[in-house]
Amino acid sequence: MRFEVSHVLDAIERRLTTEPALARGVLDLAEVVRYVDLDGGRPATLLRLGMVVDALARHLAEEGIQVYCVVDKQLLSDLDQPSSERMVIRRWADDGHVEVVQGSGMRVRELNEIAGLPIISRNLPGLAALPGAGGAVITVRGPVPTAPSDLGRRLMSRRWRCPDPECALFAGMRVAVGQPLPKLRGNPLCPRHDLPLADTGPAPAQDVLAVRVNGVIKQRFLVTGAGPVTVGRAPEGNWDSDSRSIVLGPWLDEGGVKAVSRNHVVVAFDHSGLSVKDVSMNGAWIYPGGDKITPRQPRTLGPAEYIELYPGVEIGRPGSLAAGTGTVGSVLVDAPTMSFRLPPA
Ligand SMILES: [Zn+2]
Structure with a gap:
């Protein structure tokens, strides 16, 4: 049971970012963990963060979405929070996945007003997280910022x-x-x-790209002028989200596993902007148009263009990839049903 909880917390960790360009909203963790209405369970639990992340993913029709999580210092000594979870939050803070601050309310407002992140909360204007099907549902309440000031x-x-x-x-x-x-x-x-x-x-130039598989965005990632990012079935390097490679393997069907190379394309910033280089066995195609990219030659990626590695496996700026209509997965799929039960959908 303990193993399964830690598994869920690891999955939630991958949904946390302190890079405003990747975050889809900002939240006050102390509020979310105490949101008893979501499941009627114990006074404070980190699993509610997973429910809110899932709700935002459903709202945006996108998987792998990340949130900017602000942690009030007091939460680290809140005895309602299980000590194992407090340890996890401390580790997240030490690794830079969340921000621990004195006075989270002010910081959340600052990230909203200056970084342009919508606030995900119970009562504030922005994205309202309310009890509902699957634990929480997100409803738009008032104006939502879309860009930094x-x-x-x-x-x-x-x-x-x-x-x-x-x-x-x-x-x-x-x-x-x-x-x-x-x-x-x-x-x-x-x-x-x-x-x-x-x-x-x-700061080095940067842009956000996304991987879309069968019509659903699976992950957004940052490409900066500081170094290229390799995308493929199983690129060499680490599997964690901080590494300079994007692993497509877990999202591919049998045909995709055969067609997508271990290292398939390399995305980089060069003098002409964002470029892609096909380093695969089978090739990559650029859309709109469907032209094959010349292998091993950097090709500038225009604002509306995206590339296809295999039918249904695409990479481009999120704006060039339409939001999916498919069902998005849950970060809580591994949640132990004994200690934690989702309300019926
Ligand atoms: Zn510091």
């Missing part, structure tokens, strides 16, 4: 470094996962350590 754009166009050597948020080496929005109190500060951040120069 001018100030946010300026802040995020620089790289920042926190003077705390242990800092996971502004370590100056998060090129694969981007960087959080600095906290602004006169000067840019680290939201975790409340120390002034050093400006280390312009």
Whole structure:
């Protein structure tokens, strides 16, 4: 049972990001874990974060969506929260998956107003998370921001470094996962350590791409000028979301497993913008049009273009890939039914 819970928490961890360009909303973890109405269970549990993530995925008709999770420091000593879960939150904070701050409400508003992230909450304007089928449902309540403010754009166009050597948020080496929005109190500060951040120069150019399989977006990922990203059935490298490769294998059917190469395309930023290079055995095609990409030659990816590796397996900017109509999977599929039961859908 314990193993299964940790399995679910690992799955939830992959849905957390502190890069505003990848996050689809911001939430206050202390509020979500105490949202008893969702399941009528114990006073505080991290599994409710999974319910809200699932609800947002259904709302957006997209899998693998990520949220920017702000954790009030007090939650780390909240005795209603099982100690094993408090340990998990501490680990998430140490690894930079979430932000631990003094006063989460103010920080959530800042990420909303400056980074342009919709707030996912019970009562605030934005995306309302309400009890419903499958645990939670998301309803749009009032205006939802879609882009950072001018100030946010300026802040995020620089790289920042926190003077705390242990800092996971502004370590100056998060090129694969981007960087959080600095906290602004006169000067840019680290939201975790409340120390002034050093400006280390312009941020590398970046863009967000997505993988769509059979009409459903499975994952968004960041491509930065700091280095290429390899996409394929099983690219060499790590399997975690921080690595510079995107693993398609688990989403492929039998035909896809045969047709998609271990390393299939390499996506990079070069002088002309975002480019793709076909390094596969079987080729890749560019749409609209359906032309085969010349193998081993970088090809600039226009704003409305996407590439196909195999019928139904596509990569492009999220805007070039229509939202899916298929059923999106759940982050809670492995939740133990003994201790945690989803309300009937
Ligand atoms: Zn810091």
